[in-house]
């Protein structure tokens with residue numbers, strides 16, 4: 001078959017141990033037709049073949065992003081981005097420009113607000129001075145707080161307060177009315193709903209489905225947001241996405257894009273199992289798995305949260321938090337319950353991905369996977385643990401031994417990219433820095449590694465992620481956790497594909513595999529680690545189709 005496209009004069013790293021390097025690659029339809037030397041491949045060209053000279057740049061399998069939130073990230077791209085807008089004057093200008101550009105938006109929502117935007121805690125009165133006659137709101141950069149103006153609170157029906165579950169709070173003022181500060185999802189959900197975006201948050205918030213089901217017009221708006229997310233991913237070289245929130249609606253939304261030819265990355269979407277759910281709700285996961293099962297859109301996995309995060313001391317720990325005697329936080333699934341849930345998911349043949357940040361959460365999760373294996377026998381399950389920010393040394397070898405994937409985000413390690421060293425490292429305590437944000441130690445103990453950003457929690461850029469993994473600082477008293485370039489690239493390609501049961505489709509460059517390719521703007525092997533962040537994405541190809549050109 002005559003190739004449609006040949007990329008030649010490239011430094012190709014195939015991630016295929018049988019043939020790690022090549023100079024040129026031929027693509028035919030949605031598949032890789034051949035790899036080899038320039039002479040071998042260029043001679044395959046026909047009159048209609050597009051031949052691209054890569055000028056000695058690195059060419060890799062398209063990146064597999066192992067943990068992100070596609071629709072939420074895409075949604076946030078449609079919001080006002082506040083980066084650098086500090087102080088009332090800058091905030092006012094940013095919001096008024098955004099309002100003028102979006103005259104029909106029912107809610108003017110901003111992203112990336114810092115807790116020190118103004119010189120005092122933000123209130124609805126501050127926001128009223130900026131815009132009072134349209135509902136406006138700001139989401140904090142950590143996604144745990146929203147500030148809203150008076151009209152937004154009024155329209156959301158929470159100006160007079162709201163009954164919320166523990167940990168979620170509509171903060172009330174001395175005047176008996178909401179101050180505008182809304183803590184955690186249940187508190188700000190009514191404001192988010194004003195923007196028509198609540199349906200998009202259910203996959204992470206409740207795991208339920210929108211009710212009523214969004215109208216065709218609403219779905220069209222939601223598809224636009226997903227499209228923005230996909231374009232953003234393609235611009236960063238990503239051709240496969242493991243989404244880490246989900247429900248059937250997310251899959252239906254993406255199927256709409258797929259039918260219209262707009263699905264530019266392979267996406268796996270989980271069923272989100274929440275602590276309140278009965279095991280019988282896994283029937284819904286089985287139905288999603290049955291109904292979405294092609295090379296571009298699939299399910300077959302269940303996402304769960306075992307704990308919270310370090311900074312708010314909601315990560316479940318084996319020891320007391322320093323300075324907080326008796327406080328280790330609680331697991332969202334106590335051990336015996338998690339064992340039962342994990343065993344049932346495993347019995348149904350599905351994969352499990354558990355958010356576990358504290359060392360006790362990690363241990364409880366490993367115990368559950370071990371229990372499932374004991375009950376159901378060893379199968380090719382590839383269960384995964386997401387984050388692993390703290391792990392007891394005794395548990396490190398258990399990952400490799402049980403075939404568990406460590407789905408870690410090198411960019412989350414304090415000091416590695418955008419997150420500062422403190423207060424996080426103080427919350428963990430210096431005596432545990434040797435067990436925190438491990439990467440190299442996990443790899444050396446034979447854990448499968450899959451890397452990711454957790455976008456929109458951090459920048460989606462894989463290049464910056466590679467840079468972070470190569471240059472991550474060593475903590476005082478800790479060991480060097482930098483990972484060699486080849487292992488880093490593997491964790492963003494073949495490792496991620498394996499962890500997602502997609503190694504027969506993508507993640508390596510071999511004849512017959514999907515034509516998922518990324519070309520960088522330089523030769524990454526010839527670039528010093530500290531300079532890697534200066535590289536860019538020259539071209540992304542997913543399934544033979546160019547999805548980004550730099």
Ligand SMILES: [Zn+2]
Pocket residue numbers: 067068069244454
């Ligand atoms: Zn996440």
